[in-house]
Amino acid sequence: MLVAVVSDTHGLLRPELLRELKTHAPFDHILHAGDVGNPEILDALRALAPVTAIRGNVDKYGDCAELPATARRRDVSESWQCRPA
16 A cells, blocks of 8 residues: 655645655555645545545634544555655
């Protein structure tokens, strides 16, 4: 299972991040570890792979405030594959 982990987008999906994600795709899943800032970020990431996201301290208002504080993925198991960006 190949998982991408991103965080601290603060409402901006930087072209550099998107380029890196597309370069290393396909991913089985993307984890956004908080500070999303804009739900459109998650929509853009979902175009690449299923997404699990948690809220961070900037996610106080709007749809991002509804994100859970923590998340657990049972299907992310011992079969991790690490590949540097």
